[in-house]
Amino acid sequence: MLPVLVVHGGAGHVPEEYQQSVLAGVxxxxxxxxxxxxxxxxxxxxxxxxxxxxxxxxxxxxxxxSVLNAKGDVEMDAIVMDGRDLTxxxxxxxKRLANPVQLARLxxxxxxHLCLTGEGANxxxxxMGVPEVPEESLITDYSRMRWKKNxxxxxxxxxSLMGKMGTVGAVAVDAMGNIACAxxxxxxxxxxxxxxxxxxxxxxxxxxxxxxxxASPTGHGEAIMKVVLxxxxxxxxxxxxxxEVAADKALAYMKERxxxxxxVVVVDPQGGWxxxxxxxQMVWAAGQQNTLHFGLHAGEHFTQSTDxxx
Amino acid sequence: MLPVLVVHGGAGHVPEEYQQSVLAGVxxxxxxxxxxxxxxxxxxxxxxxxxxxxxxxxxxxxxxxSVLNAKGDVEMDAIVMDGRDLTxxxxxxxKRLANPVQLARLxxxxxxHLCLTGEGANxxxxxMGVPEVPEESLITDYSRMRWKKNxxxxxxxxxSLMGKMGTVGAVAVDAMGNIACAxxxxxxxxxxxxxxxxxxxxxxxxxxxxxxxxASPTGHGEAIMKVVLxxxxxxxxxxxxxxEVAADKALAYMKERxxxxxxVVVVDPQGGWxxxxxxxQMVWAAGQQNTLHFGLHAGEHFTQSTDxxx
Numbered sequence: 163m164l165p166v167l168v169v170h171g172g173a174g175h176v177p178e179e180y181q182q183s184v185l186a187g188v189x190x191x192x193x194x195x196x197x198x199x200x201x202x203x204x205x206x207x208x209x210x211x212x213x214x215x216x217x218x219x220x221x222x223x224x225x226x227x228s229v230l231n232a233k234g235d236v237e238m239d240a241i242v243m244d245g246r247d248l249t250x251x252x253x254x255x256x257k258r259l260a261n262p263v264q265l266a267r268l269x270x271x272x273x274x275h276l277c278l279t280g281e282g283a284n285x286x287x288x289x290m291g292v293p294e295v296p297e298e299s300l301i302t303d304y305s306r307m308r309w310k311k312n313x314x315x316x317x318x319x320x321x322s323l324m325g326k327m328g329t330v331g332a333v334a335v336d337a338m339g340n341i342a343c344a345x346x347x348x349x350x351x352x353x354x355x356x357x358x359x360x361x362x363x364x365x366x367x368x369x370x371x372x373x374x375x376x377a378s379p380t381g382h383g384e385a386i387m388k389v390v391l392x393x394x395x396x397x398x399x400x401x402x403x404x405x406e407v408a409a410d411k412a413l414a415y416m417k418e419r420x421x422x423x424x425x426v427v428v429v430d431p432q433g434g435w436x437x438x439x440x441x442x443q444m445v446w447a448a449g450q451q452n453t454l455h456f457g458l459h460a461g462e463h464f465t466q467s468t469d470x471x472x
Numbered sequence: 473m474l475p476v477l478v479v480h481g482g483a484g485h486v487p488e489e490y491q492q493s494v495l496a497g498v499x500x501x502x503x504x505x506x507x508x509x510x511x512x513x514x515x516x517x518x519x520x521x522x523x524x525x526x527x528x529x530x531x532x533x534x535x536x537x538s539v540l541n542a543k544g545d546v547e548m549d550a551i552v553m554d555g556r557d558l559t560x561x562x563x564x565x566x567k568r569l570a571n572p573v574q575l576a577r578l579x580x581x582x583x584x585h586l587c588l589t590g591e592g593a594n595x596x597x598x599x600m601g602v603p604e605v606p607e608e609s610l611i612t613d614y615s616r617m618r619w620k621k622n623x624x625x626x627x628x629x630x631x632s633l634m635g636k637m638g639t640v641g642a643v644a645v646d647a648m649g650n651i652a653c654a655x656x657x658x659x660x661x662x663x664x665x666x667x668x669x670x671x672x673x674x675x676x677x678x679x680x681x682x683x684x685x686x687a688s689p690t691g692h693g694e695a696i697m698k699v700v701l702x703x704x705x706x707x708x709x710x711x712x713x714x715x716e717v718a719a720d721k722a723l724a725y726m727k728e729r730x731x732x733x734x735x736v737v738v739v740d741p742q743g744g745w746x747x748x749x750x751x752x753q754m755v756w757a758a759g760q761q762n763t764l765h766f767g768l769h770a771g772e773h774f775t776q777s778t779d780x781x782x
Contacts, residue, residue: 237592248698248730254564254668255589275660275667276694279565280590282547282666350585356592357585358564363673365700384586388558390675390703397707420558 163433165199165336167192168448169212171222172328173381173425173441181445181458183221186472188447189456191215195332196449196468205334205342206244206267213240213263213344216330220302223328225260227302228348230309233355236300238348239362240266245341245370252277254362256284258294263346265292277362305348312352329361331368331378333429341429343368343376343392350383359383365393374399375431377409381424381441388420395428405430409438416440473743475509475646477502478758479522481532482638483691483735483751491755491768493531496782498757499766501525505642506759506778515652516554516577519642523550523573523654526640530612533638535570537612538658540619543665546610548658549672550576555651555680562587564672566594568604573656575602587672615658622662639671641678641688643739651739653678653686653702660693669693675703684709685741687719691734691751698730705738715740719748726750 169191171184195212199205217225228236240262241252251270254277256262268290269278278286287294311317329347336342345368347361360383361367367383369392370376377392391412398408405428416422417440425439427446437446437457447456454468479501481494505522509515527535538546550572551562561580564587566572578600579588588596597604621627639657646652655678657671670693671677677693679702680686687702701722708718715738726732727750735749737756747756747767757766764778 250698252668255592273664274694275664275669276697277668277673278664278666279668280592280666282565282590282664285665354583354585354588354592355595356588356590358562358587358589358672359585362668363587363675364697365673365675365703369700384584387586387674388560390679390700393675393700393703 163450164339165334166429166433166435166448166450167195167199167208167212167332167334168427168429168435168437169332169446170378170380170425170427170437171216171330171445173439173444174328175442176445176458180221184445185456185458187216187219187221188445189454192447192449192454193468195334199334199336202337205336205340206242208334208336209332209342209344210242210263210267212332213330213346214261217261217263217346222330223348224330224346225262226300227305228300229351230301230305231353231355234309236297236348238262238346239359240346241361241364241368242266242270242344243342243364243368243370245372245376248371250276250364252362252364253283254279254358255356258297259287259292260295263344276364308351329380331380331427333376333378333427335429335431335433339372339431341370341372341376341431343370343378345378360386363387365390367392369393369396371396372431375405375429377426377428379424379426380444382422385416385420385422386424389416391416395426399430405434405436406438409436413438413440473760474649475644476739476743476745476758476760477505477509477518477522477642477644478737478739478745478747479642479756480688480690480735480737480747481526481640481755483749483754484638485752486755486768490531494755495766495768497526497529497531498755499764502757502759502764503778505644509644509646512647515644515646515650516552518644518646519652519654520552520573520577522642523640523656524571527571527573527656532640533658534640534656535572536610537615538610539661540611540615541663541665544619546607546658548572549669550656551671551674551678552576552580552654553652553674553678553680555682555686558681560586560674562672562674563593564589564668565666568607569597569602570605573654586674618661639690641690641737643686643688643737645739645741645743649682649741651680651682651686651741653680653688655688670696673697675700677702679703679706681706682741685715685739687736687738689734689736690754692732695726695730695732696734699726701726705736709740715744715746716748719746723748723750
């Protein structure tokens with residue numbers, strides 16, 4: 163059943179005119195990451211490659227296409243975690259970077275810390291030779307339109323978040339049985355300057371442990387944080403739940419206890435996997451045994467060969 | 473058995489000449505917070521008051537007396553969490569504030585977010601009318617001396633952290649049975665600019681749930697993050713463990729799995745409490761049934777009346 167890779171492109175509700183592009187986006191991300199796994203690459207390399215591709219795709223709220231904060235700026239959060247030794251790297255509120263997930267990986271690989279924030283994270287990027295990109299190069303017309311709309315005094319930011327695909331993430335188990343996760347986001351539309359969501363918080367926006375599995379969530383960040391969603395799912399798996407039951411239990415708890423909806427992709431060490439959500443939709447795709455699985459609406463599960471280029 | 477308040481002033485090793493002052497500091501913090509609980513005040517008010525007093529005390533690594541980062545600046549993290557509805561507020565890498573824990577509470581009370589970082593957090597402080605203090609007013613001669621010493625190329629920052637009391641925190645259950653926690657820190661000595669530790673991450677540097685209890689950790693932040701320590705302790709309590717067994721299991725796991733040491737104060741809804749640590753020492757104090765408990769070395773447990781002014 164190994165290797166396996168599962169990605170998501172955010173929980174919420176995708177307007178019909180964007181559905182084909184987000185489905186194409188997650189399929190492309192799985193093909194990219196799954197090819198690495200098939201070539202005996204590591205789970206970490208696979209999740210970072212898949213998330214990088216989604217960050218570069220303007221259809222998702224991460225990297226290019228990120229939502230704008232209240233000031234009209236892009237501030238992004240990202241995390242990676244290595245299930246071998248529970249080490250992790252994260253960045254929060256970083257600006258002017260095309261691929262925050264790659265900086266999160268550098269935090270993990272090149273520092274003694276697990277998280278760098280704001281200007282300190284950007285300073286570290288410069289030290290690592292990561293090029294800064296112009297702010298404008300990350301902003302799409304769609305992001306700017308939503309930002310303006312959300313400036314209205316009666317705008318509901320959480321509802322707005324659920325009105326377009328969001329956060330991107332990936333979980334994988336490689337042929338060696340090593341497990342990793344990665345998550346990246348532009349956060350909540352029109353958020354306050356400096357707002358940090360679940361994605362930069364280990365256990366909330368991602369968790370990976372070779373002994374248990376990995377989870378990458380998406381949805382209302384503040385609700386995900388209150389229940390420490392990724393770690394909660396892995397606790398259920400430690401108690402014997404399958405990836406699907408663990409995800410459904412944790413999502414139901416989040417809805418009942420704090421009124422939050424979202425979704426998650428999950429893997430276990432044997433290659434079991436799930437893509438589950440309590441939101442109206444979550445765009446997801448998975449690669450396993452040369453088959454590409456994908457879906458968007460609840461209950462949807464399409465398959466094609468991973469060799470199919472579309 | 474209610475109300476109860478337990479505070480810590482950091483895990484590590486206190487040089488003998490500082491032992492009396494840190495013990496006096498945590499006793500004073502408990503007297504301050506416990507009086508609030510005795511007057512029918514809330515657990516949240518009690519933990520914030522206790523942590524505020526510890527931030528104002530130069531003997532601890534939080535607020536005044538915080539360690540300096542690599543650049544010689546003070547950057548602080550803090551969190552509060554309300555066990556009634558799992559809401560929380562946190563700040564990371566904030567500068568020039570006397571009481572980060574109070575800003576964390578404002579994030580919880582006055583925004584739709586759970587965490588603000590860096591300049592955005594300071595901007596929010598200005599909007600709330602929180603006065604900025606001169607950077608120099610937070611720095612002690614001792615902090616500057618350690619910073620200079622740690623600039624040596626062979627300095628071990630984690631060992632340095634363990635060489636002085638650190639992070640401060642508190643957990644409480646009030647007479648109504650409501651549970652809260654608060655944690656505040658200057659972080660790791662000579663940390664990189666923008667480094668965020670466990671304290672600002674919900675589930676890592678603190679967690680509170682009226683149905684289970686609360687925990688406030690201290691120690692090597694990166695290790696605490698890898699195991700999401702506070703939430704882990706509450707999971708063990710959900711499985712039926714006492715506060716003491718849950719804390720010891722989680723600390724032993726942190727040592728074995730990621731090689732980290734630290735300590736924690738824990739309460740349960742019935743007023744059970746523990747102060748446990750895997751470090752050489754942790755200064756702690758607790759107030760319950762008009763008795764003030766305190767200790768520093770392993771196995772130490774002194775008591776006096778909460779009316780005793782010293």
